[in-house]
Structure formats: C-alpha cells, structure tokens
Amino acid sequence: MSIGSTTPGAAAAGEQTREQVRPERATRRKKPLSEGKRQERRLGWLLCAPAAFVMVAVTAYPILYSFWLSLQRYDLKFPDEREFVWFENYVTVLGNGYWWSAFGVTMLITVVSVVIELVLGMGLALIMHRTLIGRGLVRTSALIPYGIVTVVAAFSWRYAWTPGTGYLANLVSPEGAPLTERASALAIIIGAEIWKTTPFMALLLMAGLALVPDDLLKAASMDGASAWQRFVRVMLPVMKPAILVALLFRTLDALRVFDNIYVLTAGANNTSSVSMIAYNNLIRGLNLGIGSTMSVLIFLTVAIIAFVFVKLFGTAAPGSDDGSKR
Amino acid sequence: MNAKLKWGLLDAIVVVFALVPVLWIVSLSFKTTATLTDGNFIPRDWTLENYRTIFQTDQFVRALVNSIGIALISTVIAVVLGTMAAYAISRLDFPGKSLLVGVSLLIAMFPQVSLVSPLFDIERQAGLFDTWPGLILPYITFALPLAIYTLSAFFKQIPWDLEKAAKMDGATQAEAFRKVIAPLAAPGVFTTAILVFIFCWNDFLFAISLTSTEQSRTVPVALSFFTGASQFEDPTGAISAAAVVITIPIILFVLFFQKRIVAGLTSGAVKG
Amino acid sequence: MADIVLDKVTKSYPDGTVAVHGIDLEIADGEFIILVGPSGCGKSTTLNMIAGLEDITSGELRIGGQRVNDKAPKDRDIAMVFQSYALYPNMTVRENMAFPLRLAKMDKQLINQKVEEAARVLELTSYLDRKPANLSGGQRQRVAMGRAIVRSPKAFLMDEPLSNLDAKLRVQMRTQVSRLQKQLGTTTVYVTHDQTEAMTLGDRVVVMRAGYIQQVGDPQTLYDSPVNLFVAGFIGSPAMNFLPVTLESGLLRSPLGDLPLSDRLGSVLSAADAPRKLIMGIRPEHFEDARLVEGTDGFTFTAPVDLVESMGSDKYVYLNVDTRGGDTPASTDLAELAADAGGADLPEQNGLVTRLSAESRVREGADARVWLNLDKVHLFDPSTGTNLTLREEVAAG
Ligand SMILES: Nc1ncnc2c1ncn2[C@@H]1O[C@H](COP(=O)(O)OP(=O)(O)O)[C@@H](O)[C@H]1O
Ligand SMILES: [Mg+2]
Numbered sequence: 001m002s003i004g005s006t007t008p009g010a011a012a013a014g015e016q017t018r019e020q021v022r023p024e025r026a027t028r029r030k031k032p033l034s035e036g037k038r039q040e041r042r043l044g045w046l047l048c049a050p051a052a053f054v055m056v057a058v059t060a061y062p063i064l065y066s067f068w069l070s071l072q073r074y075d076l077k078f079p080d081e082r083e084f085v086w087f088e089n090y091v092t093v094l095g096n097g098y099w100w101s102a103f104g105v106t107m108l109i110t111v112v113s114v115v116i117e118l119v120l121g122m123g124l125a126l127i128m129h130r131t132l133i134g135r136g137l138v139r140t141s142a143l144i145p146y147g148i149v150t151v152v153a154a155f156s157w158r159y160a161w162t163p164g165t166g167y168l169a170n171l172v173s174p175e176g177a178p179l180t181e182r183a184s185a186l187a188i189i190i191g192a193e194i195w196k197t198t199p200f201m202a203l204l205l206m207a208g209l210a211l212v213p214d215d216l217l218k219a220a221s222m223d224g225a226s227a228w229q230r231f232v233r234v235m236l237p238v239m240k241p242a243i244l245v246a247l248l249f250r251t252l253d254a255l256r257v258f259d260n261i262y263v264l265t266a267g268a269n270n271t272s273s274v275s276m277i278a279y280n281n282l283i284r285g286l287n288l289g290i291g292s293t294m295s296v297l298i299f300l301t302v303a304i305i306a307f308v309f310v311k312l313f314g315t316a317a318p319g320s321d322d323g324s325k326r
Numbered sequence: 327m328n329a330k331l332k333w334g335l336l337d338a339i340v341v342v343f344a345l346v347p348v349l350w351i352v353s354l355s356f357k358t359t360a361t362l363t364d365g366n367f368i369p370r371d372w373t374l375e376n377y378r379t380i381f382q383t384d385q386f387v388r389a390l391v392n393s394i395g396i397a398l399i400s401t402v403i404a405v406v407l408g409t410m411a412a413y414a415i416s417r418l419d420f421p422g423k424s425l426l427v428g429v430s431l432l433i434a435m436f437p438q439v440s441l442v443s444p445l446f447d448i449e450r451q452a453g454l455f456d457t458w459p460g461l462i463l464p465y466i467t468f469a470l471p472l473a474i475y476t477l478s479a480f481f482k483q484i485p486w487d488l489e490k491a492a493k494m495d496g497a498t499q500a501e502a503f504r505k506v507i508a509p510l511a512a513p514g515v516f517t518t519a520i521l522v523f524i525f526c527w528n529d530f531l532f533a534i535s536l537t538s539t540e541q542s543r544t545v546p547v548a549l550s551f552f553t554g555a556s557q558f559e560d561p562t563g564a565i566s567a568a569a570v571v572i573t574i575p576i577i578l579f580v581l582f583f584q585k586r587i588v589a590g591l592t593s594g595a596v597k598g
Numbered sequence: 599m600a601d602i603v604l605d606k607v608t609k610s611y612p613d614g615t616v617a618v619h620g621i622d623l624e625i626a627d628g629e630f631i632i633l634v635g636p637s638g639c640g641k642s643t644t645l646n647m648i649a650g651l652e653d654i655t656s657g658e659l660r661i662g663g664q665r666v667n668d669k670a671p672k673d674r675d676i677a678m679v680f681q682s683y684a685l686y687p688n689m690t691v692r693e694n695m696a697f698p699l700r701l702a703k704m705d706k707q708l709i710n711q712k713v714e715e716a717a718r719v720l721e722l723t724s725y726l727d728r729k730p731a732n733l734s735g736g737q738r739q740r741v742a743m744g745r746a747i748v749r750s751p752k753a754f755l756m757d758e759p760l761s762n763l764d765a766k767l768r769v770q771m772r773t774q775v776s777r778l779q780k781q782l783g784t785t786t787v788y789v790t791h792d793q794t795e796a797m798t799l800g801d802r803v804v805v806m807r808a809g810y811i812q813q814v815g816d817p818q819t820l821y822d823s824p825v826n827l828f829v830a831g832f833i834g835s836p837a838m839n840f841l842p843v844t845l846e847s848g849l850l851r852s853p854l855g856d857l858p859l860s861d862r863l864g865s866v867l868s869a870a871d872a873p874r875k876l877i878m879g880i881r882p883e884h885f886e887d888a889r890l891v892e893g894t895d896g897f898t899f900t901a902p903v904d905l906v907e908s909m910g911s912d913k914y915v916y917l918n919v920d921t922r923g924g925d926t927p928a929s930t931d932l933a934e935l936a937a938d939a940g941g942a943d944l945p946e947q948n949g950l951v952t953r954l955s956a957e958s959r960v961r962e963g964a965d966a967r968v969w970l971n972l973d974k975v976h977l978f979d980p981s982t983g984t985n986l987t988l989r990e991e992v993a994a995g
Contacts, residue, residue, distance in 0.1 A: 037612045037613060040418050040419060040420060040612075041418075041419075041420040041421065043414070043418060043420075044414040044418040044419070044420030044422075044423065045414075045420060045422070047410040047411060047413060047414035047418075048410070048411045048414050048415070048422075048423075048426050050407045050410065050411075051407040051408060051410065051411040051426075051430075051470050051474065052411070052426055052429065054407065054463075054466055054467055054470065055429060055430060055433050055467055055470050055471070056429065058441070058445075058463055058464055058466075058467035059433055059436060059441065059467060062441050062444035062445050062448060063440060063441070063444065065444040065447070065448065066440065066441075066443055066444035069443065069444065069447065124340060127333075127336050127337065127340060130333075131333045131336070131337055132329060132330055132333045133330060133333055133334055133337065134334070134337045136584065137337065137341065138337050138340050138341065139584055139585075139588055140580055140581060140584045141340060141341045141344040141345055142340060142344055143580045143584060143587055143588070144344050144345065144348060144576070144577065144580055145344055145347075146591075147524050147576040147577075147579060147580050147587075148348065148573055148576055149527060149528050149530075149545075149546055149569075149572055149573065149576070150528060150530060150546075151530050151546040151549055151550065151569075152351065152546070152549075152569040152572060152573055153347055153348075155351065155549065155565055155566070155569055156347040156348070156350050156351040156354075156569070157347065159350070159351070159354055159562060159566070160347070160350055164363040164365060165354075165362065165363045165365060165562060166365060167350070167365050167366070167367045169365070170365040195343070195347060199344070200591070203588060203591045203592055204591075204592065206588075206592060207592035207593070210592075248435075249434075249435075252435040252437075255437060256437055256438060256439065256531075258439065258530070258531050259530040259531070259546075262530070262534075262550065263550065274439070275437070275438075275439040275531070278439050278440075278442070278443070279439065279442065279531070279534075279535060282442060282443045282446060282535070283442075283446070283534070283535050288443060288446070288447055291442075291443040292443045292444065294439075294443075295437075295439060295440040295441070295442065295443045295444070296440070298437045298439055298440050299436075299437055299440040301437075302435060302436070302437045302440075306435050485682060485684065485687075487680055487682050487684045488684050488686060490646075490649075490651050490671075490678075490680070490684065491678070491680060491684035491686075492686075492697075493650075493651065493670070493671040493672060494649060494651070494671050494672075494676065494677060494678040494755075495672075495677075495697050495698035495701060495745065496671075496672040496698050496701040496702055496749075497672060497701050498670070498672060501701065505697075506686055509688045510687065510688060
C-alpha cells in the first residue's frame with residue numbers, strides 16, 4: 001500500500017523537527033522505560049486497539065482478499081468455472097473501452113467539479129467568514145446541502161431535469177431530454193456534485209481563513225495593497241495548507257462519485273464512473289473476478305493521487321503532529 | 327449601507343442556491359398526481375396523499391426502521407471506540423500513535439467501492455450479507471476516522487489542568503472526571519455523534535451492494551426501488567415524500583446545532 | 599492552618615528527568631513563602647508535590663506534623679491557584695467558588711453564605727452569576743483566589759497566579775494578594791519566576807535553580823548577602839554588574855582601573871585557597887557621581903557615558919566599560935543567568951549600569967567621573983560561584 005508509507009513518514013518528519021528543538025529529549029527517550037511510561041503506553045494501546053482493529057479488519061483484509069479474487073475467473077453465475085488466471089482479468093479490464101470511458105468520465109467529473117468547487121467554495125467561505133448580516137442564516141443554509149442525503153438531492157435534480165415534470169427542463173430545454181444526452185447529462189451530474197459538496201469545501205476553507213490574522217491584512221492595506229492583492233498575496237499563501245487539505249479531501253471524494261450517477265442516469269449513455277461499472281459488474285453481473293479487478297485498480301488510482309498530493313504539494317496530514325505546528 | 331446591501335445580496339444568493347433543490351423536492355411531495363407533471367415550482371394542488379401512501383407501504387416503513395436502527399447503532403459504537411482512541415491520541419504518548427493517525431487518514435481517503443466486491447463475498451460466506459451487522463461494520467469503519475479526528479481536535483482544546491484543580495478542590499479522580507471533564511467533553515462527543523450519524527444516514531453504495539431484501543435495506547436504497555402504490559403508478563410523488571421524510575432529521579440537526587456542526591467539521595479537518 | 603516541612607524531597611519524572619534534588623525546607627505556620635527561580639528550575643514540581651498532584655519520589659513531606667506523602671490531594675486540605683486560573687468554564691462564578699464546598703457536602707445555606715462572603719472580600723459580588731468566559735483577566739484571577747479561600751484550607755499554593763495579567767494589574771493584584779494573606783494568616787507557598795514579585799511579597803524567599811535550593815532568606819538578606827553569583831545576578835533589578843578582576847601585586851586589576859585592597863577585601867583574598875582571577879559584583883546604586891561625594895572614601899574612575907535614563911528620583915547611567923574583557927573567567931552561573939534573561943536573543947550587554955542621584959550632571963557622549971563604594975562590592979569565585987566576601991563577613995561577625 002503505497003500511501004501507507006507516506007503518512008507515517010510525514011508524521012515522522014514532524015517528530016524530527018521537534019527533536020531538533022529539544023535534543024535532550026531524544027537522548028532521554030532511549031533510556032530504559034520507567035514504570036509510569038510503560039503504563040502510559042499500555043493504556044494508549046489498550047484504548048486504540050478496538051478502533052484500530054475494526055479499521056484494519058474491515059479494510060486491509062478485504063483489499064488483500066480483493067486482490068486475491070482479482071486473480072481468478074470467478075463469476076457467481078457460473079461458479080463451477082472458478083479458476084486461477086493470474087493477470088488475465090487485468091488484461092480484460094484494461095483492454096476494455098467501457099472501463100476507459102468510465103475512467104475518463106470519473107476524471108472529468110473530478111477535475112471539473114473540484115475546480116469549480118474551489119472557486120465557489122472560496123467565495124462562500126469569504127461570505128460566511130465576513131458577512132455583516134445574517135451569518136447564522138447563511139451558515140445554516142449552507143450546511144443543508146452538506147447534510148442532505150445524496151440520493152435525495154439526486155432525485156431532486158433528476159425531477160428538475162425530467163421533461164414535463166421539471167421546472168428546469170421546461171425552462172432550459174423544452175424540446176429535449178437533457179438527462180439522456182451524454183454531454184448534458186454529465187453537466188447535470190457535475191452540477192449536482194458541486195451543489196452537494198461546495199459547502200463542505202467552503203467550511204474547510206473557512207477554517208483556513210480564520211488563520212489569517214486580521215492585523216496582517218491591515219498591515220497589507222497600509223502598505224498599499226488592493227483588495228485583490230491582499231487576497232492573492234496575503235490570504236492565499238497563509239491559507240495554502242488549508243486549501244491543499246481541502247483539495248485532497250474533495251478530489252479523493254469526487255473520485256468515488258456513485259450516488260448521483262446511479263440516480264440521475266444509471267450510467268446510461270456512457271455516463272458511468274468507475275465506481276458505477278465496478279458495481280454493475282459485481283452486483284448486477286455477479287462477476288466477482290472482474291469486479292474485484294476494478295476495485296484494485298480504483299484503489300491504486302486513489303493511492304497514486306493521494307501520494308502525488310502528499311509528495312508534491314506537501315499536504316500535511318490533518319491530525320498528524322506537524323499539521324498543527326505550522 | 328452600501329456594504330450591507332452588497333452582503334445582503336450575496337447572502338440571498340447563497341440561501342437560494344442552497345435551498346432551491348430542497349424546496350423543489352418538498353414541492354413535488356405535496357403535488358397531486360394530476361399536477362405532478364406540470365413543471366410548476368409551487369404546487370397548484372396541495373395534498374398529503376403521497377405521505378399517506380408511503381407510510382402505508384411496508385417497504386418504506388421497514389426501510390425507515392432499518393435506516394434509523396443501523397445509523398444509531400453504528401453511531402454509538404463508532405463514537406465510543408473513537409472517543410477511546412481520540413483520548414489516547416490527544417493525551418497519551420505511545421509508539422504507534424502516528425501510525426494510527428496515518429491509518430485512519432488512509433481510510434478516510436479509501437475508495438469505498440474497492441471494498442464492495444470483497445465485502446460482498448466475505449459477508450455472503452459469513453452470513454452477514456443482507457443483515458444489519460453487515461452494514462454496521464463498514465459504517466463503523468468509515469465513520470471512525472471522522473470520529474477520531476473530530477474528537478481529538480475537541481479533546482486537545484479541553485484545559486486538562488481543570489482535572490488537577492478539581493482534585494485540589496477535594497474531588498476524587500472519578501468525581502473530577504464526572505463533574506468537570508465530562509461536561510466539557512460532552513459537546514464534542516455530541517457533535518461527533520451528529521456528524522457520524524449524518525454519514526451513516528447518507529450512505530448509498532454499501533447499502534445497495536450489501537443488501538438484497540427489505541430485511542436490511544435502508545431508505546436511500548428503498549427510494550431507488552420505489553415503484554409507487556401500484557405497478558402502473560408514477561412513483562415520483564411517493565419518492566419525493568420519502569425523500570422529504572429522511573431529510574427532516576438532517577434539517578433539524580442543522581437548524582439546532584449549526585454552530586457545533588461547523589466547529590466539528592472545521593476542527594476535525596483542518597487544525598489551526 | 600499548619601506548617602509544611604519538606605525533608606530531602608526528590609522528584610524524578612517517569613522519563614528520567616530529575617526535577618527536584620532532595621530539597622529541605624521548613625515553612626512556618628502562617629508564613630508567606632516564595633519559590634523563585636528561572637523557568638524549568640522545578641518550582642511547579644515542588645508545589646505539585648506539596649499539593650499531592652505529583653508523587654514524591656523520595657523524602658518526606660509533613661503538613662502540620664503529619665506525613666502526607668501518600669495522601670490524595672483532596673485529603674490534604676490545601677487549596678491551589680493555578681496560572682491559567684483553571685476555572686470551570688461550564689459553571690458560573692458562584693458555582694466555581696461553591697464547588698469545593700459542594701464536594702465537601704457542606705450545607706447549602708452555609709455554602710451560599712461563604713461564597714457571598716468571599717465574593718464580598720474580593721469584590722466579585724456583582725459577577726457571581728456570570729460564566730468565566732465573560733470576565734476580564736483580573737476578575738478571573740480573583741475568582742480563582744475566591745475558590746481557594748472559601749473553604750479556609752490549611753494552606754494556599756499559588757503557581758505564578760499573576761503572570762497572565764498585564765503589568766499594571768499585576769502590581770494591583772500583588773498588593774491585594776499580600777493583604778489577603780495577612781488578613782487570613784494562612785500558610786502560603788507562592789511560585790513565581792519574577793524576582794520583583796518575590797522581593798515585594800514574601801516573608802521569606804527561596805531561590806531555586808535546576809532542582810536545587812540556592813538560598814533561603816528574607817528579601818533584604820538575599821539582596822545584601824547573596825551566597826553565590828546566581829542569586830546575586832537573579833535578585834535585583836537592574837541586575838548586579840559583574841566585572842572580571844585579577845589579583846596582582848596587592849592590587850585588583852579591573853576594567854575600571856587598579857583597585858586598592860581595602861581591609862575587608864584584603865582579608866578575603868588572604869585566605870590560602872582564594873583564586874587569583876575573580877568576578878567582582880557591584881550593584882548599580884553603589885556608584886555615584888564623583889562630584890557629589892567629593893572626599894568620601896572609595897574609588898574614582900572615568901568612563902564615557904553611553905546613555906542616561908532619568909527616572910526623576912534618580913538616574914540610570916550606562917557607562918561604556920568593557921566588562922567582557924579578553925580574559926573573563928568562564929562561569930556557568932553567568933551563562934545561565936544570561937540565558938534566563940533571554941540573553942541569547944539580545945545583543946550582548948557590555949557595560950556598566952549605574953544608579954546616580956538626580957542631581958548628577960553627567961551627559962550622554964561625554965566622559966563622567968564616577969565614584970564606587972568599595973565597601974559594598976562582592977567578590978565571587980568564578981569556578982564555584984561562591985560569594986567570597988560573605989565568607990569573610992560570616993567569619994568577622
Ligand atoms: N511531566 C513531566 N515529565 C517530565 N519532565 C517534566 C514534567 N514536568 C516537568 N518536567 C521537567 O522538570 C523540570 C522542572 O519543571 P517545572 O517544575 O515545571 O519548572 P518551573 O515550574 O520551575 O518552570 C523541567 O526541566 C521540566 O522539563
Ligand atoms: Mg512552572
């Protein structure tokens with residue numbers, strides 16, 4: 001698991017800086033453990049064990065099992081033909097147009113929705129942070145898309161765009177059926193995603209905004225910076241860690257897109273995401289071998305993207321010690 | 327005055343943006359069968375018929391019970407386990423701490439669909455497929471990182487000095503915890519419970535993959551299988567009504583605990 | 599009320615740090631005693647051991663003649679005021695102050711009466727129903743004091759209780775704490791790293807350093823007769839001046855010139871083990887404008903004036919004298935004092951600080967003739983830090 005090694009690594013880097021500050025601690029730690037220290041360790045492990053056990057048992061074991069399944073021909077409709085085939089499933093999937101179409105759709109949805117969300121989320125964060133009136137009202141309204149069940153929201157969008165039923169369909173394209181054409185259907189899916197998750201993005205960015213000291217902005221305006229310059233030169237750099245964390249979270253979340261597509265188009269007209277076709281192969285097609293292969297491929301894709309984020313942008317793992325020492 | 331007007335306008339845009347889709351589904355749920363397809367944003371004919379229908383079908387009521395039961399149980403377990411782990415992470419020093427933090431981060435990013443196929447097979451063999459525990463397990467797993475982050479952020483803010491002060495004031499260890507620390511930790515735990523509940527309430531992928539009958543189907547899945555009272559009826563009204571019903575708890579949470587939810591989400595995800 | 603005795607009390611933390619090394623201290627009933635020292639010297643640890651919040655590794659602690667090493671804090675009947683005040687944020691001021699009494703299962707009416715009384719003394723009556731979050735720093739501090747005094751404990755422990763207040767409030771609260779303690783007559787152990795607070799508040803002051811007690815005494819004794827370089831440098835503001843001096847052919851060669859050996863210094867240096875290289879310590883007020891003390895015994899020298907700060911009642915005059923002269927004997931005490939004063943971050947202080955009377959006419963940039971009271975200088979052994987002049991006084995007296 002390649003991202004596995006990055007996160008503890010980032011935490012270890014935090015450890016290092018602390019040791020540079022207090023070198024005497026590092027040497028002290030090497031001494032044999034005293035009773036109090038041992039008790040603290042034991043208690044720590046004891047308290048974490050149940051959570052750690054559940055998390056590892058329900059993810060690590062299945063993902064390994066999934067890899068094992070992906071090396072087999074295993075179709076529940078023909079259980080007798082179960083057979084170990086090495087990487088044949090991978091060849092099948094990677095040579096398949098539907099897979100690549102779904103991959104492309106997933107990437108498209110991810111990139112477009114995350115970029116738009118970043119811009120809108122920043123605006124929303126500024127509004128929530130600074131608004132002079134009705135701050136509570138704005139925050140409460142913004143939380144509704146975050147909290148609402150995705151399937152419910154998806155139905156709302158679907159009916160809005162259903163010819164006849166929908167106010168939007170009748171308004172925007174009285175003739176056509178937007179959900180049945182690939183481009184417009186994808187646009188609607190992206191729109192639904194953006195509506196649902198912009199508030200979450202905005203909240204993360206707002207936490208970053210709160211870190212920008214007011215005095216810094218005042219100083220910048222005394223130095224003659226315009227509002228835009230203050231935003232770009234002062235606020236963005238201070239917020240960078242928060243922005244990167246928000247981007248990382250939202251990107252990985254967007255890659256999972258499933259609920260909206262399931263309800264809005266059911267994957268028709270080549271609007272399936274990777275999650276959607278993995279689900280279709282598995283639950284509809286009962287093909288465990290192919291489904292598992294897709295599971296593994298999706299896992300690897302996410303792992304690579306997370307790795308790139310952490311390595312390239314130095315996104316601090318939230319909760320790791322170095323994140324809070326900035 | 328000018329600035330106020332500007333902010334007022336921006337606020338209005340946000341509120342409209344956030345609420346229109348919700349109001350639309352509410353509107354659909356109150357429309358009569360005849361006006362359902364008129365495309366009007368506001369119903370011309372108001373009716374409660376759709377609500378009556380769904381509460382008369384076993385399909386919906388059963389799903390609602392499943393949703394509530396599964397979400398509540400998962401929330402309780404995840405919050406209890408998360409509280410233990412978060413306490414250890416924020417207060418104790420032990421090797422493997424950063425590993426645990428790393429693992430939970432990893433799981434927070436995990437593509438859930440990757441677990442669907444192995445869990446499908448494992449649960450079928452273990453007899454967990456299409457049961458409550460079969461859904462509760464993955465829910466706990468994916469809720470735990472959320473719970474651990476949010477709670478450790480909250481716990482780090484508690485002035486633990488107070489425990490000492492309470493002891494000096496004559497409290498025993500247990501009293502110090504019960505009378506001083508617990509009341510301070512409670513809001514954090516409560517907020518976390520809300521976030522975790524929303525997460526479990528919201529899930530669709532696991533629910534549709536790991537269930538096959540009404541025995542454990544949750545509402546979001548039941549919605550997608552709705553056919554209406556009879557085979558020939560358009561289910562739009564019924565779906566809308568059911569959708570509104572499962573949105574009510576979310577709206578209540580947001581209305582009453584807006585500040586806490588914001589605090590929980592921001593502190594858990596980005597730490598200042 | 600009770601006396602508190604620390605008998606060879608040692609604390610080593612689980613991680614191996616020895617924070618307190620076998621200290622002995624007897625605190626009399628009703629005494630106001632101050633623990634002072636740079637941060638990290640073990641003051642809080644000592645206090646927490648008295649409180650029962652930290653276990654005592656070895657040695658014995660007696661309160662009112664009774665060994666209490668193994669008693670829980672709640673059974674020691676001691677109240678504590680924390681630097682952060684540690685007010686319970688979920689309780690009102692009234693509930694905060696009533697908390698210890700409620701835990702003691704005291705009668706409701708009596709609790710109310712006691713809380714009202716304490717609130718009156720501390721002028722908190724109109725804030726009783728507020729939450730701590732809605733109070734100013736000074737008010738919070740008073741609530742913390744109130745919580746300590748309501749239950750009339752055997753002793754008060756205070757850990758830097760004023761250090762979160764701004765300078766002006768701190769001075770005000772200082773007098774209030776002092777008055778309160780006198781009024782109640784309760785044994786009090788007060789921790790601070792601020793030497794001014796230590797000098798002004800306590801009956802006796804305990805100077806600590808790196809887990810050891812350096813000196814115990816009333817403020818004037820500490821000021822006049824510091825036992826070593828560390829105490830000499832730590833007590834007093836502005837701090838004592840230190841100069842390297844060398845004993846050579848019956849004269850003390852110093853950056854100020856060659857000082858004659860007075861009888862007092864002569865007898866110190868005639869001791870067989872006296873080193874030839876020493877550190878001389880002079881308090882700022884032991885200098886004077888030579889013009890004003892014409893004819894008085896002492897030593898007169900000339901030095902360029904760097905800066906004059908007029909305080910009205912007198913003048914602080916900074917003289918350009920090389921006090922870090924090439925062969926300054928290395929002293930760990932001085933290094934530590936410099937570190938505590940934040941010396942690492944400041945440009946090196948080089949020069950003399952003198953306090954001259956207001957009539958002095960010295961001017962910045964010009965040379966000044968300055969007189970030095972040789973009877974008041976201290977000589978320290980650079981290797982051990984011991985005050986050699988003190989040894990002579992003890993021998994003579
Ligand atoms: N819980 C602890 N574990 C290990 N070392 C500690 C602990 N608390 C304090 N110390 C160490 O003990 C020494 C004395 O600390 P303390 O009594 O808090 O100093 P002070 O109050 O004088 O500033 C310091 O070196 C500090 O780092
Ligand atoms: Mg301290």
